[in-house]
Amino acid sequence: MATPSLPAEAPLATGQSGANDVIAFEDVSIAFEDKAVLEGISFRLPRGETKALFGVAGSGKSTVLKLALGLLKPDSGRIRVLGQDISGMSEEELFELRSKVGIVFQESALFDSLTVRENVAFRLTEEGDISEDEIEKRVREALSFVELKHTVDLYPAELSGGMRRRVAIARAIITQPEVLLYDSPTGGLDPVTSTTIVELLVKQRDVSKTSSLLVTHRLQDAFIMATHYFDRQTNQMQLLPKGARGEVPMSFLILRDGKILFDGDAHQLAQTRDEYIREYIS
Amino acid sequence: MAEDDFLTIELVSPLEFAKKKIASLQEYSLLAAQSVANLFRRPLYVADTVQQADLIGFGSLPIVLASVFFTGAALALNSATTLSRFGAETVVGQLVSVGIVRELGPVLAGLVVAGRNASGMASELGSMIVTEQIDAMRALGTDPTKKLVTPRVVATVVMLFFLTILGDFMGLLGGSFVASLLLGLDSHEYWSNAWQTLVYSDVFMGLSKPLVFGFIVATVGCYYGLSTKGGTQGVGRSTTEAVVAAMILIIVVDVFVTRFLMVVLGS
Numbered sequence: 247m248a249t250p251s252l253p254a255e256a257p258l259a260t261g262q263s264g265a266n267d268v269i270a271f272e273d274v275s276i277a278f279e280d281k282a283v284l285e286g287i288s289f290r291l292p293r294g295e296t297k298a299l300f301g302v303a304g305s306g307k308s309t310v311l312k313l314a315l316g317l318l319k320p321d322s323g324r325i326r327v328l329g330q331d332i333s334g335m336s337e338e339e340l341f342e343l344r345s346k347v348g349i350v351f352q353e354s355a356l357f358d359s360l361t362v363r364e365n366v367a368f369r370l371t372e373e374g375d376i377s378e379d380e381i382e383k384r385v386r387e388a389l390s391f392v393e394l395k396h397t398v399d400l401y402p403a404e405l406s407g408g409m410r411r412r413v414a415i416a417r418a419i420i421t422q423p424e425v426l427l428y429d430s431p432t433g434g435l436d437p438v439t440s441t442t443i444v445e446l447l448v449k450q451r452d453v454s455k456t457s458s459l460l461v462t463h464r465l466q467d468a469f470i471m472a473t474h475y476f477d478r479q480t481n482q483m484q485l486l487p488k489g490a491r492g493e494v495p496m497s498f499l500i501l502r503d504g505k506i507l508f509d510g511d512a513h514q515l516a517q518t519r520d521e522y523i524r525e526y527i528s
Numbered sequence: 529m530a531e532d533d534f535l536t537i538e539l540v541s542p543l544e545f546a547k548k549k550i551a552s553l554q555e556y557s558l559l560a561a562q563s564v565a566n567l568f569r570r571p572l573y574v575a576d577t578v579q580q581a582d583l584i585g586f587g588s589l590p591i592v593l594a595s596v597f598f599t600g601a602a603l604a605l606n607s608a609t610t611l612s613r614f615g616a617e618t619v620v621g622q623l624v625s626v627g628i629v630r631e632l633g634p635v636l637a638g639l640v641v642a643g644r645n646a647s648g649m650a651s652e653l654g655s656m657i658v659t660e661q662i663d664a665m666r667a668l669g670t671d672p673t674k675k676l677v678t679p680r681v682v683a684t685v686v687m688l689f690f691l692t693i694l695g696d697f698m699g700l701l702g703g704s705f706v707a708s709l710l711l712g713l714d715s716h717e718y719w720s721n722a723w724q725t726l727v728y729s730d731v732f733m734g735l736s737k738p739l740v741f742g743f744i745v746a747t748v749g750c751y752y753g754l755s756t757k758g759g760t761q762g763v764g765r766s767t768t769e770a771v772v773a774a775m776i777l778i779i780v781v782d783v784f785v786t787r788f789l790m791v792v793l794g795s
Contacts, residue, residue, distance in 0.1 A: 342669075344666075344669050349667045355663065357664070
C-alpha cells in the first residue's frame with residue numbers, strides 16, 4: 247500500500263503538561279551497561295490521544311514502552327502514568343496500576359504453553375474473583391473484536407504471525423484498559439496482514455477511544471491511522487474526507503539517538519524543515 | 529560478524545569480576561528468599577505446583593531409582609571385597625544401608641534431579657525471558673516469582689524428599705541382589721543387618737538433605753533461567769550453567785550439612 251500523504255490539519259495543542267495526561271515523561275534517562283539509550287526525554291500523552299513513536303532500530307522506542315509500564319526503572323527523571331508517579335513504585339504497587347494499562351509486545355509474547363482462550367483470559371483468571379462464565383463471555387467478545395473466535399482452543403504455535411498479533415491485541419483489550427501500548431504491532435508482517443492489524447488499531451481507537459502509544463518503525467502505519475477512521479456501519483476502515491480530522495487526536499514523536507527530535511501533530515510534521523525528518527518521512 | 533570477533537576476549541578487571549559475582553549472589557539470595565516468602569502471600573498457585581510435582585517427581589522417578597539401585601549394587605560389591613579380607617562379608621548390609629541412607633541416596637537423587645530439572649527450569653524460564661513472556665506476565669499483573677518460581681521450589685523439595693525414600697529402598701535392593709546372587713549371602717541376614725544398623729540420626733540426616741538439595745536445584749535452575757541474556761544462545765548458556773552450579777552446590781553443601789547434622793545429632 248502506498249504511504250498516504252499527511253493531512254494538513256490545524257495543529258493540536260501539544261507540549262503543555264496537564265492533569266489530563268495519561269502518560270508523562272519528564273527528563274527521563276536510562277542506560278544499559280554504560281550505553282545511554284534515552285537521554286533526558288520529556289513528552290506527554292493526553293487522555294484520548296493516540297501518539298505514534300518513530301525511530302530507527304535501537305533508538306529506544308521499546309524502552310519507552312517498558313518504562314511507561316514500570317517494567318524498567320529510569321536512571322533519572324520522572325514518569326507519571328494515570329496521574330501516579332511510577333518511578334519509585336514497588337513491583338507490588340505497579341501490578342495494581344498495570345491492570346489499567348494494556349500492552350501488545352513486539353513478537354506478541356503469548357504464553358506458548360497456554361491455549362488462545364487461556365492467553366486472552368490470563369489477566370481475568372489471575373484476578374481470581376471472576377466466574378468462569380463471565381471469563382468465557384469476555385474472551386469470546388475480545389476474540390470477536392479481532393475476528394479470531396474460531397482459534398479459541400488452538401495454541402500460539404498453531405497460529406500465523408498475524409493471528410498471534412491479533413490474539414495479543416485481544417489479550418490487551420479484554421480488561422478495557424485506560425491506556426494501550428503497542429510495540430511494533432506490524433513488525434515482521436506482510437503488507438496485507440499489516441493493514442489488517444492497523445485496521446484493528448483504528449477500530450480499537452475509534453470504538454473505545456482508548457489513549458494509545460504506538461511504537462513503530464513503519465511510518466505508513468501511523469499515516470494510515472492519521473488519515474483513516476473506522477466506520478461502524480460498514481465495519482471497515484475508511485479514508486477521512488480531505489481536511490477532516492478524526493474523532494481521536496493523533497500525534498507523532500520521533501526519537502533519534504536517545505533524544506526526542508520531534509513531538510507534534512501531523513500538521514507540524516508536514517511543515518518541519520528538519521532534514522533528518524524530511525528524509526525519514528519521504 | 530567479522531572473523532576477528534571470534535578471537536576477541538573481553539578483559540575484565542578482578543574488581544569488576546568480583547563485583548559481578550557478588551551482585552549475582554545477591555540476586556540469587558533475593559530470589560531464593562522471595563520464593564519462600566511467596567508461600568505466605570496469595571495466590572498460592574496450587575494447580576501449578578501439582579503440575580510441576582508431576583513433571584519433576586514422576587518424570588525423574590525411573591532415572592533416580594535406576595541410579596541408586598546400581599550404586600547400591602556397586603557399593604555392595606566393593607564393600608564385600610574389602611570386608612572379605614577380614615572375614616566380615618556378612619555385614620555388607622550394614623555398610624550399604626548406612627552409605628545409601630546417609631549419603632549416596634540423597635546425593636545421587638539430588639544430582640540426577642539437578643541434571644534433569646535444573647536444566648529444564650533454566651531453559652523453560654530462559655525461553656520465556658527471550659520471548660518477552662516474563663515481561664508479558666508482569667505487564668498482566670502477575671508476579672513471575674510467585675507463579676513460576678515458588679511452585680517449582682515447593683514441588684522439587686517435596687518430590688525430591690519422596691524420590692530419596694524410594695531411591696534408598698532401591699539402593700538397598702541393589703545391594704541385596706549382589707549380596708544374595710553374587711556373594712551367596714543370606715538375603716534375610718542382609719535385610720536384618722541393613723535394618724538394624726540404621727538409627728534415628730541416619731534416617732534424619734538422609735531425609736534432611738533432599739530438602740536442602742531440592743531447594744538448591746529449583747532456585748538455581750530458576751535463577752539462571754530468569755537471568756538469561758542474549759537470545760537462544762543465552763538460553764543454552766543458562767541451561768549449562770544451571771546444571772553445573774546446582775551439581776557443584778549439592779556436592780559442596782552436602783559436606784556442610786553432614787557436618788552440621790553430625791554436631792546437632794551428636795553422631
